[in-house]
Amino acid sequence: MEHDHFELAGKVFHSRLIVGTGKYRDFAETRAAVEASGAEIVTVAVRRVNISDRKSENLLDYIDPKRYQILPNTAGCYTVEEAVRTCRLAREVGVGDLVKLEVIGDQKTLFPDVPATIEAAKILVKEGFKVLPYITDDPVACLRLAEIGCAAVMPLAAPIGSGMGIRNPFNLRIIIEQAKVPVIVDAGVGTASDAAEAMELGADGLLINSAIAGAKDPLAMARAMKLAIEAGRIAYLAGRIEQKLYATASSPLSGLIR
Amino acid sequence: MSPSCFAIQLNGEEYTVDGDPSLPALLERLKMRRGRVAVEINQAVVPRAQYDAVRLNPGDIVEVINFVGGG
Numbered sequence: 564m565e566h567d568h569f570e571l572a573g574k575v576f577h578s579r580l581i582v583g584t585g586k587y588r589d590f591a592e593t594r595a596a597v598e599a600s601g602a603e604i605v606t607v608a609v610r611r612v613n614i615s616d617r618k619s620e621n622l623l624d625y626i627d628p629k630r631y632q633i634l635p636n637t638a639g640c641y642t643v644e645e646a647v648r649t650c651r652l653a654r655e656v657g658v659g660d661l662v663k664l665e666v667i668g669d670q671k672t673l674f675p676d677v678p679a680t681i682e683a684a685k686i687l688v689k690e691g692f693k694v695l696p697y698i699t700d701d702p703v704a705c706l707r708l709a710e711i712g713c714a715a716v717m718p719l720a721a722p723i724g725s726g727m728g729i730r731n732p733f734n735l736r737i738i739i740e741q742a743k744v745p746v747i748v749d750a751g752v753g754t755a756s757d758a759a760e761a762m763e764l765g766a767d768g769l770l771i772n773s774a775i776a777g778a779k780d781p782l783a784m785a786r787a788m789k790l791a792i793e794a795g796r797i798a799y800l801a802g803r804i805e806q807k808l809y810a811t812a813s814s815p816l817s818g819l820i821r
Numbered sequence: 822m823s824p825s826c827f828a829i830q831l832n833g834e835e836y837t838v839d840g841d842p843s844l845p846a847l848l849e850r851l852k853m854r855r856g857r858v859a860v861e862i863n864q865a866v867v868p869r870a871q872y873d874a875v876r877l878n879p880g881d882i883v884e885v886i887n888f889v890g891g892g
Contacts, residue, residue: 583892593890608891611884613856614851621857622888628856638891651866651885655859723892745840750892772892 567800569743569768572661572714575634576603579762580690580792581634581747583772584608587781590625596775597626599785604632605772606663608639609653611658618807626632629657634695636663639675642797643683648725662687663717663770680728688712697749700734702741709744716744719772720761721751723772728757732764739765755791756800762795763803827879836883844875851885858887 569576573769582602587593597605605626626633635653640646643666666683668676680696681704687694696706702709702717708716718738721727728751729735738745745767752758752774761769771788778784826839838847844867846859860867860875861884867875877883 585892586891606892607888609886610889612851612853612887614832614836614885617852619852620892621854623857631890635888636891640829648861648864648866652859652861652884653888655866655869656886656888657856657869713822738852770892 568795569745571604571768572695576601576632578792579768579796580656580758581768581770582775583770584622585772586776590620592781593622594625596781596785597631598819599782599789600771600775601789602631604634606636606772608650609635609649611639612796617668622736623658624702630749632661634661634663635657636697637665637683638664639667641667643686645726646679647686650692651690654692660691661692661693661695664694674719674805675699675703676786680704681707683712684711686821696746700731700738701733702737705738705746706741709742713744715747716742717749718745719750720748720757721753723750725751726753726774726777727751728753729760729764732760732768735761735764735766754790755787758788758791759795759798762792763799765799768792792819829877829879829881829883831883832885838877843871843873846878847877848872848885853885853887858885860885862871 569579578601580600580602581604582600583606584593637646637649646666654660666676666679668674673700675723684694695715695717696708696713697717705716721730747767747768747770748761749770752771758769775781775784825842863882871878
């Protein structure tokens, strides 16, 4: 179990936690939370440089791309064209060709547009991107994305930022059982037990942002998530006991004092 | 390289290029460092390796992006 590692897009990682960098007070807090989480892969968003208010500070000055695998996302994209354009730009920053593909279908739920996500993934894979698509917890959609050549699939546990935890563990189990690529549960985790649950189901990894950044103490929650993911992974590998309706004594039945 | 003065659209706003019209000069004026930003001109991404050869033209629509916090 000490040799348990996580392979993604041809690279080996030791942490199974991917963290986002949104919603922090400042870059210093972002860096401290990322460090506390032990994550090796860090998501970022792609946005226009603010021309009128030029600060020379940049997120990458705090999250060193030499130390962390940077994972640009296409958050806020509602069409195939927007998402593909964003990925092409992100790649030219020069931090690699791993992208978190999001094509959002609805503003209120932020659920993915599944056909558009599949279409965008096809284009990006063809252009040599290593695509990690955010997707509904739909086993068939996950199969299609893996067939296309995505490096992993990232089914949601619950709506982004909702903190509702694993809403459909049965679908996640099916996705994990069928998977020929890593399954990273993305979005919806609220607290450490949710993260442990996802790992116990057999997920290969977890992507968490809001639950850490929005906690009263983000650094403590980052550490809690790290430990929960380790515990959940070890429990999964250890193999849990079967659930039974009635008791089975754990102390010997013989030798009782009568 | 002859100095020039013309307008471009930069990140959705009008911007005046005054002087050296090369892309590296624009990035320098805006204190944007290579390895931190990416550039698109008229909807075509500019490969990093080609920055030095790129000159801006009047009316160009330029987008410069960087990474910000996100999940």
